[in-house]
Amino acid sequence: MFSKACEYGIKASIFIALNSLEHRRVGPKEISKEINSPEAFTAKILQALVRNNIVNSIKGAHGGFEIDKKDIKTIMLADIVNAIDGDNIYKGCGLGLQQCNADKPCPMHEKFKLVRAELKNLLESTDLESLALDIKLGESFLKN
Amino acid sequence: MFSKACEYGIKASIFIALNSLEHRRVGPKEISKEINSPEAFTAKILQALVRNNIVNSIKGAHGGFEIDKKDIKTIMLADIVNAIDGDNIYKGCGLGLQQCNADKPCPMHEKFKLVRAELKNLLESTDLESLALDIKLGESFLKN
DNA sequence: TGTAAAGAGGACAATTTTGTCCGAATTAAA
DNA sequence: TTTAATTCGGACAAAATTGTCCTCTTTACA
Ligand code: FES
Ligand code: FES
Numbered sequence: 615m616f617s618k619a620c621e622y623g624i625k626a627s628i629f630i631a632l633n634s635l636e637h638r639r640v641g642p643k644e645i646s647k648e649i650n651s652p653e654a655f656t657a658k659i660l661q662a663l664v665r666n667n668i669v670n671s672i673k674g675a676h677g678g679f680e681i682d683k684k685d686i687k688t689i690m691l692a693d694i695v696n697a698i699d700g701d702n703i704y705k706g707c708g709l710g711l712q713q714c715n716a717d718k719p720c721p722m723h724e725k726f727k728l729v730r731a732e733l734k735n736l737l738e739s740t741d742l743e744s745l746a747l748d749i750k751l752g753e754s755f756l757k758n
Numbered sequence: 759m760f761s762k763a764c765e766y767g768i769k770a771s772i773f774i775a776l777n778s779l780e781h782r783r784v785g786p787k788e789i790s791k792e793i794n795s796p797e798a799f800t801a802k803i804l805q806a807l808v809r810n811n812i813v814n815s816i817k818g819a820h821g822g823f824e825i826d827k828k829d830i831k832t833i834m835l836a837d838i839v840n841a842i843d844g845d846n847i848y849k850g851c852g853l854g855l856q857q858c859n860a861d862k863p864c865p866m867h868e869k870f871k872l873v874r875a876e877l878k879n880l881l882e883s884t885d886l887e888s889l890a891l892d893i894k895l896g897e898s899f900l901k902n
Numbered sequence: 903t904g905t906a907a908a909g910a911g912g913a914c915a916a917t918t919t920t921g922t923c924c925g926a927a928t929t930a931a932a
Numbered sequence: 933t934t935t936a937a938t939t940c941g942g943a944c945a946a947a948a949t950t951g952t953c954c955t956c957t958t959t960a961c962a
Contacts, residue, residue: 615847618920622853625906628865641938655921661940663831675937691866703759710765711902720834721772721898725880730880731874736869745865754865758855761943762925762950805910818959819907903962910957917950927940932933 619700623659625756627650627694630669630679631686632746639678650757659698680746686746692737705736764842767803769793769900771838772824774813775830776890783822794901803842810841830890836881848878 616624626645633640642660643709646653660679668689669679681689695703707714708726716723748754762769770789777784786804790797804823807813812833813823825833839847851858852870860867892898 615850615854616854618854624866626855626883652921652937653925658921659940664939671928671939672929673937673939675935676883677928677938678921679939706759708759709769709897709900710760710762713902715902718902719898720900721892722880722884723767723898725884729873732873735874736866737765740866748865754863754867755855756853756864758857758860758862796951799951801909802911802951808909815909816959817907817957819905820960821908821958823909833915905962906960906962908957910961912955913953915952918948920945920947922944922945925940925942927938929938931937931952932935 616695617699618701619655619659619662620695622649622651622656623663623698624687624691624694625651626656626660626679626687627663627668627681627689627742628745628749629756631681631689631742632749634681634686635746635750636682639672641678645679648756661695662698666693668693668697681742687741687743689742690738690744691740692734692744695737703729704737712719759840760847763799763803763806764839766793766795766800767807768835769795769832770804770823770837771798771807771812771825771886772889772893773900774892775825775833775886778825778827778830779887779890779894783820783824785822788829789823792900793856806842807838810837812838812841825886831885831887833886834882835884835886835889836878839881848874848881853857 626649629645629648630640633650642657644665646656660669660671664671670682671677671679705714707720709720711720714723749756761881773789773792774784786797787800790800804813804815808815811869813825815821815823837845850859850866852866855864892899
């Protein structure tokens with residue numbers, strides 16, 4: 615469904631948000647440990663999230679990654695997925711036609727667009743704050 | 759969403775079904791032309807579909823691929839996807855946790871399982887015959 | 903029985919994705 | 933001002949996916 619990079623990016627963002635709510639910065643080492651991902655690769659993904667203005671990085675001693683507290687409830691999963699995997703998952707044809715076009719649809723189009731819409735709804739209606747709070751309450755987990 | 763191999767496998771199956779309904783066998787060359795896929799790679803995928811008893815192959819002169827007419831309406835998209843991509847798309851966690859487990863869910867679990875169920879429903883309720891007939895009626899297309 | 907038309911299968915190659923490493927730049931604090 | 937802790941960026945490496953090619957086997961038919 616999502617690329618590994620995207621999965622790591624989402625989980626990292628949630629973990630950073632969780633910590634930013636308590637004014638703690640976190641680094642790649644702690645993040646990759648908490649989300650069970652390779653550290654160096656995770657660091658690369660964090661760079662991408664920084665470039666896309668989803669997380670902030672503070673260099674130097676006592677640095678790390680954080681998310682502006684006021685932004686945590688407005689950053690949607692869709693923003694993260696878009697930054698890393700692009701928008702093909704929303705807009706692309708399920709059978710890989712060059713473009714999904716209702717006027718010349720693939721055989722799966724009618725049914726597939728429902729799945730895509732459900733996914734789009736999920737991603738566009740879910741913000742980082744709610745996900746972070748679920749973790750905090752022990753109702754969900756970032757690794758198993 | 760699906761791998762290229764799976765996309766080609768689905769489209770090839772539909773095209774073979776379409777022809778089998780009219781008692782024509784087709785080969786990799788014609789198939790790859792009709793579904794706009796690389797010929798040799800498509801041939802590899804056809805082998806996999808044969809091994810999984812989804813299509814039959816007849817070797818030798820006048821050979822080619824076909825699907826038993828009586829099977830066309832009982833072969834579901836799910837069978838093809840399963841044969842090529844496995845069942846991760848139905849059962850796997852959206853955030854890549856080793857297993858999707860409602861007792862220790864990832865933060866996306868509650869919403870993601872709806873998307874997955876919608877997809878599962880699509881794949882398990884769609885048979886090759888209906889897809890092939892849509893093509894035949896000019897209501898859908900295998901390339902653009 | 904010979905030949906041409908097919909699929910099967912293995913080796914290989916290209917590309918993309920995933921992952922690692924290291925030096926440079928930045929910053930806080932001693 | 934030095935040092936240690938940190939992110940950044942580029943080069944590199946490994947693995948997975950996608951794609952190609954060639955030979956072998958099978959089969960229909962002249
Ligand atoms: S054309 Fe394939 S999903 Fe719309
Ligand atoms: S645990 Fe992630 S989708 Fe169920």
